[in-house]
Amino acid sequence: xxxxxxxxxxxxxxxxxxxxxxxxxxxxxxxxxxxxxxxxxxxxxxxxxxxxxxxxxxxxxxxxxxxxxxxxxxxxxxxxxxxxxxxxxxxxxxxxxxxxxxxxxxxxxxxxxxxxxxxxxxxxxxxxxxxxxxxxxxxxxxxxxxxxxxxxxxxxxxxxxxxxxxxxxxxxxxxxxxxxxxxxxxxxxxxxxxxxxxxxxxxxxxxxxxxxxxxxxxxxxxxxxxxxxxxxxxxxxxxxxxxxxxxxxxxxxxxxxxxxxxxxxxxxxxxxxxxxxxxxxxxxxxxxxxxxxxxxxxxxxxxxxxxxxxxxxxxxxxxxxxxxxxxxxxxxxxxxxxxxxxxxxxxxxxxxxxx
Amino acid sequence: xxxxxxxxxxxxxxxxxxxxxxxxxxxxxxxxxxxxxxxxxxxxxxxxxxxxxxxxxxxxxxxxxxxxxxxxxxxxxxxxxxxxxxxxxxxxxxxxxxxxxxxxxxxxxxxxxxxxxxxxxxxxxxxxxxxxxxxxxxxxxxxxxxxxxxxxxxxxxxxxxxxxxxxxxxxxxxxxxxxxxxxxxxxxxxxxxxxxxxxxxxxxxxxxxxxxxxxxxxxxxxxxxxxxxxxxxxxxxxxxxxxxxxxxxxxxxxxxxxxxxxxxxxxxxxxxxxxxxxxxxxxxxxxxxxxxxxxxxxxxxxxxxxxxxxxxxxxxxxxxxxxxxxxxxxxxxxxxxxxxxxxxxxxxxxxxxxx
Numbered sequence: 001x002x003x004x005x006x007x008x009x010x011x012x013x014x015x016x017x018x019x020x021x022x023x024x025x026x027x028x029x030x031x032x033x034x035x036x037x038x039x040x041x042x043x044x045x046x047x048x049x050x051x052x053x054x055x056x057x058x059x060x061x062x063x064x065x066x067x068x069x070x071x072x073x074x075x076x077x078x079x080x081x082x083x084x085x086x087x088x089x090x091x092x093x094x095x096x097x098x099x100x101x102x103x104x105x106x107x108x109x110x111x112x113x114x115x116x117x118x119x120x121x122x123x124x125x126x127x128x129x130x131x132x133x134x135x136x137x138x139x140x141x142x143x144x145x146x147x148x149x150x151x152x153x154x155x156x157x158x159x160x161x162x163x164x165x166x167x168x169x170x171x172x173x174x175x176x177x178x179x180x181x182x183x184x185x186x187x188x189x190x191x192x193x194x195x196x197x198x199x200x201x202x203x204x205x206x207x208x209x210x211x212x213x214x215x216x217x218x219x220x221x222x223x224x225x226x227x228x229x230x231x232x233x234x235x236x237x238x239x240x241x242x243x244x245x246x247x248x249x250x251x252x253x254x255x256x257x258x259x260x261x262x263x264x265x266x267x268x269x270x271x272x273x274x275x276x277x278x279x280x281x282x283x284x285x286x287x288x289x290x291x292x293x294x295x296x297x298x299x300x301x302x303x304x305x306x307x308x309x310x311x312x313x314x315x316x317x318x319x320x321x322x323x324x325x326x327x328x329x330x331x332x333x334x335x336x337x338x339x340x341x342x343x344x345x346x347x348x349x350x351x352x353x354x355x
Numbered sequence: 356x357x358x359x360x361x362x363x364x365x366x367x368x369x370x371x372x373x374x375x376x377x378x379x380x381x382x383x384x385x386x387x388x389x390x391x392x393x394x395x396x397x398x399x400x401x402x403x404x405x406x407x408x409x410x411x412x413x414x415x416x417x418x419x420x421x422x423x424x425x426x427x428x429x430x431x432x433x434x435x436x437x438x439x440x441x442x443x444x445x446x447x448x449x450x451x452x453x454x455x456x457x458x459x460x461x462x463x464x465x466x467x468x469x470x471x472x473x474x475x476x477x478x479x480x481x482x483x484x485x486x487x488x489x490x491x492x493x494x495x496x497x498x499x500x501x502x503x504x505x506x507x508x509x510x511x512x513x514x515x516x517x518x519x520x521x522x523x524x525x526x527x528x529x530x531x532x533x534x535x536x537x538x539x540x541x542x543x544x545x546x547x548x549x550x551x552x553x554x555x556x557x558x559x560x561x562x563x564x565x566x567x568x569x570x571x572x573x574x575x576x577x578x579x580x581x582x583x584x585x586x587x588x589x590x591x592x593x594x595x596x597x598x599x600x601x602x603x604x605x606x607x608x609x610x611x612x613x614x615x616x617x618x619x620x621x622x623x624x625x626x627x628x629x630x631x632x633x634x635x636x637x638x639x640x641x642x643x644x645x646x647x648x649x650x651x652x653x654x655x656x657x658x659x660x661x662x663x664x665x666x667x668x669x670x671x672x673x674x675x676x677x678x679x680x681x682x683x684x685x686x687x688x689x690x691x692x693x694x695x696x697x698x699x700x701x702x703x704x705x706x707x708x709x710x
Contacts, residue, residue, distance in 0.1 A: 164578050164589055165605055167522060171625070216704075217572040217593050219601060223519050224627040234519055236601060238572050238593055244706040246574060246591060248603040250520055256629045258654040264630070270526070272579040274611045275619070277639070284632070284648050285657045293639050299613040302640045349571075351599040 027089025095120030161273025382444025450475030516628025
């Protein structure tokens with residue numbers, strides 16, 4: 001076994017691509033669009049156009065990156081330099097937009113949740129197959145978390161033996177005054193397991209090393225905000241992969257104001273020879289996020305994961321889009337994660353007596 | 356809301372009883388019998404007799420506490436000073452012994468797991484009802500953990516709002532050379548959810564504040580020790596209480612040698628207004644156990660729980676036995692926890708293809 005510190009030192013970080021890869025941003029409803037654009041640009045892409053029903057938002061994003069605001073999406077489709085459309089629209093509009101984008105011969109990069117219904121997923125699968133285009137999904141709680149990326153590398157390298165179980169928690173601060181109306185409408189946001197649960201499903205498939213999984217249990221409830229009856233403030237799902245790995249995932253909107261982060265997101269990865277805990281956003285009373293705790297036969301270790309891995313997803317995405325490869329994330333993996341969280345949501349037990 | 360530090364300072368710790376309460380120890384197969392006896396003695400009881408098929412073990416325990424070794428359990432039943440029999444025998448012998456003890460007019464205090472089959476539980480429920488005797492169970496991972504006891508007090512006092520969810524993990528070091536044969540025989544130890552899972556079921560009922568619960572999912576497997584095919588080295592169960600509180604519980608025998616404890620046992624209690632994490636045995640890379648992390652609107656706090664609560668269970672048990680009250684733990688609670696872990700075990704999904 002390579003020494004832990006040597007292993008980490010030798011991780012190859014992504015290098016900015018020298019490319020003329022152009023993209024557009026369409027649908028800025030969720031703030032995630034900002035990091036989606038910035039990350040693609042840092043990886044070497046160029047933001048050419050921005051389109052949104054809110055012109056002010058569009059102008060702000062365009063100005064930041066020297067892009068052009070358009071008032072008709074057809075102007076984007078009419079420019080051959082645009083290879084990809086990025087979107088963080090209202091969740092129930094994401095699937096239909098993606099199909100439109102792919103039918104116009106472009107790849108699509110969408111914020112999670114990528115869909116709000118299984119029908120949207122099935123339509124996107126069909127359009128992917130028909131057009132040969134890609135439907136990339138921004139599962140940021142792993143792809144933009146260095147301790148989560150590092151955990152994957154350490155697992156793969158054998159530092160904790162075979163993965164057996166994952167526990168993932170994704171509590172979020174609700175920030176009521178900042179939320180738009182669609183945040184509280186079930187049809188538009190899709191439910192908590194569909195929404196922030198989608199990160200969890202993706203992480204489970206990734207760490208289990210198996211995209212063939214099923215929902216073994218799921219439940220939702222509204223314990224705290226009865227004034228928003230369509231809001232799930234709590235959700236949980238248990239997943240079982242065909243290789244025997246299991247995972248429990250809890251999401252909620254209860255992060256108290258006293259926490260120095262929007263949420264104490266964690267992953268606890270149990271292996272036959274050790275375990276890894278990711279304290280993603282905060283290490284309570286200690287401060288800082290991106291802490292990876294690893295325990296195995298050699299001892300107990302804590303690693304500040306900042307700067308250890310970089311974010312290889314974005315350069316890989318651009319390369320995949322250009323070279324038609326699947327190195328960032330396979331299409332079937334992205335869709336399998338979407339299917340799991342949609343099924344978990346659809347068949348969830350209601351815990352708080354709502355109809 | 357009372358200030359956290361004031362609240363903790365004002366907790367009333369148990370006081371040693373001035374009593375002539377006598378008890379006997381029968382069945383020393385699990386080392387837990389030592390802390391069961393010591394704790395009762397510290398609370399004011401007197402160990403009068405010890406009986407075990409292994410005379411050496413019996414003599415060692417008796418010598419330590421000035422008790423008498425007997426070679427026939429009838430000598431114990433023949434002495435009216437004996438009010439209770441404590442046992443940590445082989446798990447599948449615990450239920451039958453308890454019924455025998457109760458039929459002889461004594462209360463019973465047994466190590467977890469209290470039973471290995473639902474039939475044994477039903478028999479004990481019947482004998483309890485018939486004789487009016489008590490079947491106390493030593494769920495040590497809460498009752499002998501000050502951070503766990505403190506968590507209950509803080510929850511009850513409203514520091515994190517309403518409890519919504521519990522995640523409990525109970526990884527254990529296997530210590531193969533120290534384990535007796537029955538540890539590996541399913542009929543004798545009952546399976547991992549029955550065994551170390553019983554702590555989890557009890558904690559769930561306690562923190563949920565509701566003894567009416569059902570098993571929503573359970574699974575077992577043997578991922579690491581195929582040479583012991585009857586050993587479950589992994590188990591998990593998801594429980595749902597009638598009041599909507601849910602809990603996920605994972606137990607395993609994978610604690611690596613590098614951990615400075617037999618297991619990184621934790622409980623993560625999510626409330627509508629905050630959350631509590633109990634790092635029971637170890638705080639990885641920091642050291643020490645019995646750490647309680649609380650986060651609510653007022654901030655992030657860490658409390659060294661040692662010395663904050665003492666162990667009120669034992670004095671309460673003795674008082675309950677003398678006064679026929681139910682302050683230590685209700686009989687229905689102890690049995691409900693037993694039923695859940697037995698049902699979880701009986702209906703568990705097999706994850707590793709064993710027959």
